[in-house]
Amino acid sequence: MTDSHTLTIDRISKRYGDVVALDDLSFEVRPGEIFGFVGSNGAGKTTTMRIALGVLSADSGEVRLGGRPVDLDVRRTIGYMPEERGLYPKMKVGAQLSYLAELHGLSRTEARSAVTRWTERLGIAERIGDTVDSLSLGNQQRVQLAAALVHDPAVLVLDEPFSGLDPVAVDVMSDVLIEKAKTGVPVIFSSHQLDLVQRLCDRVGIIKHGKMRAIGTVDELRGGESAQLVVHAPGAGADWAQHLAGVSAVSHTDGRTVLTLEPGADDQAILAAALKTGPVHEFSLHRPSLTELFREVVAA
Numbered sequence: 202m203t204d205s206h207t208l209t210i211d212r213i214s215k216r217y218g219d220v221v222a223l224d225d226l227s228f229e230v231r232p233g234e235i236f237g238f239v240g241s242n243g244a245g246k247t248t249t250m251r252i253a254l255g256v257l258s259a260d261s262g263e264v265r266l267g268g269r270p271v272d273l274d275v276r277r278t279i280g281y282m283p284e285e286r287g288l289y290p291k292m293k294v295g296a297q298l299s300y301l302a303e304l305h306g307l308s309r310t311e312a313r314s315a316v317t318r319w320t321e322r323l324g325i326a327e328r329i330g331d332t333v334d335s336l337s338l339g340n341q342q343r344v345q346l347a348a349a350l351v352h353d354p355a356v357l358v359l360d361e362p363f364s365g366l367d368p369v370a371v372d373v374m375s376d377v378l379i380e381k382a383k384t385g386v387p388v389i390f391s392s393h394q395l396d397l398v399q400r401l402c403d404r405v406g407i408i409k410h411g412k413m414r415a416i417g418t419v420d421e422l423r424g425g426e427s428a429q430l431v432v433h434a435p436g437a438g439a440d441w442a443q444h445l446a447g448v449s450a451v452s453h454t455d456g457r458t459v460l461t462l463e464p465g466a467d468d469q470a471i472l473a474a475a476l477k478t479g480p481v482h483e484f485s486l487h488r489p490s491l492t493e494l495f496r497e498v499v500a501a
């Protein structure tokens with residue numbers, strides 16, 4: 202797959218009456234990347250994903266896949282998992298998935314083999330003859346993911362695919378997303394499980410009030426943040442670190458020093474300085490987690 206499969210959200214805006222759901226929002230999901238789309242409740246994630254799929258129209262702006270505006274043909278190449286889930290409760294799992302695969306253009310034989318492959322992969326093969334509403338919510342969600350995958354989509358757009366899953370199902374879902382991304386498919390999913398997003402995603406976008414407030418790898422998002430270094434050197438005096446290069450603040454209690462580092466500070470030089478004072482029992486760098494970055498962006 203080539204760059205022609207980039208998903209481009211280009212300056213989309215959407216209002217519901219007086220509510221501005223999306224405000225000139227732009228970003229890209231590149232081929233082969235897993236993009237985590239995060240934001241508070243009501244920030245605009247579902248609205249963006251619905252517009253990306255073409256089930257909701259934007260007031261202005263455009264969504265393109267591989268440079269091509271999302272029309273009916275392009276829509277058939279998108280694997281979508283809606284937040285509200287969209288399965289027929291009384292239809293059997295296998296029949297439903299085959300039907301959806303055929304709707305997306307697969308022959309009956311292709312559809313059957315795709316259904317077998319994905320239900321096995323997602324651990325629901327033995328439920329193929331059961332109606333959807335007889336399954337637990339987590340298993341319904343696995344069926345929903347199978348529905349997004351059976352037609353071998355060129356892009357995956359998943360609205361909160363991990364919510365309500367047990368840890369084993371989270372692992373299965375994660376593996377499938379990684380596997381699909383490795384084949385060059387752009388994958389975007391929304392989630393409030395930020396530890397999972399941090400672990401899984403190549404890049405993350407934080408949306409607030411319909412605008413993208415921060416975007417990049419977790420390391421890039423940390424770029425503007427100062428790291429903190431905790432040093433436990435019981436023999437050190439209170440002022441051992443006062444004049445070290447790259448240190449912007451120091452607090453010292455009972456031999457334990459917390460240093461705030463400027464970007465690019467040389468932590469090894471600081472370790473050498475600490476060792477000059479005697480033994481060092483702890484030397485640990487604390488970098489903000491995605492959850493901490495998220496809180497800062499949302500509070501700003």
Ligand SMILES: Nc1ncnc2c1ncn2[C@@H]1O[C@H](COP(=O)(O)OP(=O)(O)OP(=O)(O)O)[C@@H](O)[C@H]1O
Pocket residue numbers: 217220221222240241242243244245246247248249284
């Ligand atoms: N059909 C609708 N009619 C009116 N307002 C709507 C409608 N759908 C969404 N909104 C509003 O648009 C804004 C964005 O909602 P959206 O569902 O896209 O947010 P979200 O980020 O997906 O939230 P959550 O994390 O809670 O799922 C919110 O203020 C919401 O109340």
